[in-house]
Amino acid sequence: MIPSGAIYLVSGVTDMRKSIDGLSIIVADVLEMDPLSEAWFIFCNRGRDKLKILFWDTNGFWLYYRRLEKGRFKWPKPNYAGHIQLSRQQLNWLLSGLTIENPKAHQPIIGKQVR
Structure with missing residues (x-):
């Protein structure tokens, strides 16, 4: 399934x-x-x-569970708010074993116009 709403990582x-x-x-x-x-x-x-990923869908909860046999998720340090909002791209990075602040990824360009 693909997230239709916000994605929150519980720090x-x-x-x-x-x-x-x-x-x-x-x-x-x-x-x-x-x-x-x-x-x-x-x-x-x-x-x-x-x-674990928890979300509500129409009339019930989904609970995804993932266990790595080798390796670790690059989980960020806890913050004051208790959560971090992620983009879909950051979720994919996390699930692929990368950090959510992947410095090697192309960053989106905002406000650019075609001339």
Whole structure:
């Protein structure tokens, strides 16, 4: 599936024993966001080798789970807000083992006009 709404990386670490109910409580109570929105919420464990993606779709939650057999996700350091908003490109970088601030990627050009 492709995200239709915002994508939020939940900074810090999350207990991967939590399922849909526990993760949605984190979204609602800790992040003070609506888990029933179209947003995707991404959680990672302390070892950075497991992540879960939680999102609401029409009449129920989806919960994606990914476990790496080798390697680690390049998870950013926790911040004050408790979350970081990502673009689809940054999500792809994260899932591909890259940092979300990939310095080698082409950056979008904004405000450029054709002459």
